[in-house]
Amino acid sequence: MNHMPRMNRRAFVIGTAAIGSGLVLGLDIPFGGPSVVRAADGAPEVNAWVVIQPDDTVVIRIARSEMGQGSLTGLAQLVAEELECDWSKVTTEFPSPAQNVARKRVWGDFSTGGSRGIRTSQDYVRKGGAAARVMLIEAAANEWKVPASECTAANSVITHTPSGKTTTFGRVAEAAAKLTPPADVKLKDPKDWKLAGKGLKRLDTPDKVVGKTVFGIDVKLPGMLNAAIKDCPVTGGKLKSYDEAKIAGMKGVKKVVKVGDTAVAVVADTFWHAKTALDALPIVWDEGENAKVSSASIAKWLSEGLEGGPAYVGNSNGDVNTALAGAAKRVEAVYNYPYQNHATMEPMNATAFYTPEKCEVWCGTQNGEAALAAVLEASELPADKCDVHKLMLGGGFGRRGQTDYVRQAVLIARQMPGTPIKLLWTREEDMTHGRYHPVTQCKMTAGFDADNNLTALHMRISGQSIQFALRPEGLINGMDPSTFQGLAPKGDATFGYSVPNLLIDHSMRNPHIIPGFWRGVNVNHNALYVECFMDEMAHAVNQDPLEFRRKLMKDHPKNLAVLEAVAEKIGWGKSAPQGVYRGLAQYMGFGSYVAAAAEISVTDGSKIKVHRIVAATDPGYAVNPAQIERQVAGSFVYGLTGLFYGGCTVKDGAIEQTNFDTYNSMRINEMPKVEAIVMPSGGFWGGVGEPTICVAAPAVLNAYFAATGKRIRSVPLRDQNITFA
């Protein structure tokens, strides 16, 4: 049943080789220099990050993808802060992955996941802005024949302080681009920020409210045809045959093509014609062994991993077994978490143009370089003949970090050289061919001494590893370290409690359903297990859940600070409105500390109204607090949708849910009021797109217990006939 997917090791190797080893960033990179690099419109690059046009327009290059998380604006703020440019003159553009390869990865990492967009590039993008400012000032000083040290820059204007002379960035950009970049630049102390740290409006909004933004699905190329695809409904199965004669003569159909070993596509003048013909095409699948698998068989297999057997250890101290054996009191609980689809609003799609001389792809991708690697592999052309044009993403949530749809588009286009082909998945194809939130179960066992002190905690996770399926090179002696996200002793997602005897281990069991990085990734289920069980343990020893946690958090002050912030604001310890009950959760993920407090009421034991959420985030530095608030509020839509509705079940080896009628998503009437507390404490850089999702479900489930005295240990609530009120 362990499934080693067809993919991508080769693509990875090709990708890495093509891109070259050694990511050299900072001031060793060629920030401009004597031979001026020009943007497509002829404007000079001051350096790779900054192009300034004669009319003072500032084009800031953004390497990371924009899928709604707002880092396009945040990254531009960081560059502009150091550049000292006029924010009203800023525009952005995405350099292409092939340009990055050709320029020795001058823009660094394109991959946009793990809430890393800002936190892992803030240093070099700020240096890019600062270096450009130094060069612009030097160019002006040279022109005036004065020392650069007598000049300052602000709002795209350079001033020679003693004489009062001024010029603009646009006037000196050409000269600045010819200068040697500075050997070193000093970055501002964040407390001196004027643009960064402010809740500026997003740069991409105006186009989005008039329907002008071009998403992958909107690409139009001359002579372009459209393709619809069906891949084998059972992963691991193959395409056996199809009866093309049955759709001969259907309107608009140009060609029926096999796509790899597992899929068939119809190419037509329009997508509607392609889809209509594909629906009429008789297809025979060879579903293979995996067709025997069901949700029940997966659950049984995972449950066998909850006891004994070999397991990878992710965190341990003391001697759990001895401590549990000697405990005065034991508390146990078993939880589970299902497969969940990302369900981006824009279904997967890519447009490919192939000739024997070149292959280009237009798509939304969270990982432009991985998409380029997929193009190289599928086209079998070298890197200098391929490129990927990145467009805005209609949602990503981790799904568009994968490149399966890019590969398919190229494989189709190769069969029609010279004709651009836009491949679009139906919602049904998207729902049933996801890269699902991994399925896991968890057994928690706690031991207490006679004074009700927690002495031992064993957390056994059984279930799927994302790395095993998608990044086997990330395994360490078979172990997937990321399964311990939010449970680890060190790193950017650590366990927020100290327990005298602790064991957290993982029995890896990998069903054939391909898992993926689903916004929040492994902290989603890990936080649910830990934070619901914290509540269970507190009640088992008749302690307040906040007080119970506080005793275990002496060595985790940042975790405690966000927890106390939400507790105070929600009024923890004070009486709630009539019929309203509260729950708490805290966690660390993606470098940030988050906590949530929920207020809910329950009708008939089965109808939950989530009235109010207070959520705190300490991301170290807050580049755009208004956007952080939006990410936090949105995280409760993603997280509570997961809790109430998010379950993909497996029957005969295939995913059963096919559209939003069977895989629902929260609407505005179910949305609680979210009060976000952004409390950056400085000294570290955390992400914000993902961490808050994981505290949504446990905060609500703990409140549900407070309201009903009943524990829910299984997601989604849909399957227990519990709904939004």
Place this chain on the structure above:
Amino acid sequence: MANLTINGKTVDIDVEADMPLLWAIRENVGLTGTKYGCGIAQCGACTVHIDGVATRSCGVLVSDAVGKQITTIEGLATNGVLHKVQQAWINNDVPQCGYCQSGMIMAVVALLKDNPKPTDQDIDDTITNICRCGTFQQVREAIHAAANV
């Protein structure tokens, strides 16, 4: 062939009468602001106005739209001036990925036409579009802001 009136202009397109209006708008007319999300009238990304009524265009046949006034997101602004809902969306910085927002805006414009000062309950009862980024809190604020313009 079908003769459609979209954003005040009449277009003749060579399509089957039984094809969903959504695809005629996107592929045959070429207005791509209207989005495909589900094809079963669940998500609302394809919402347009037909004779002023917010309608999920994936669930309407071209033949049923003939002779009616169809408005898409591209036709909402008049003489280059944004509709007050679009302006409120900018002022409140509503969109995240933005993919669902054309449909969301079209639904809200229709709501405000019928009910210029909607309560939270009215919003809950009327706006049923899916947004996976989760912009609902800003959507609600922006609806009230637009209502008070």
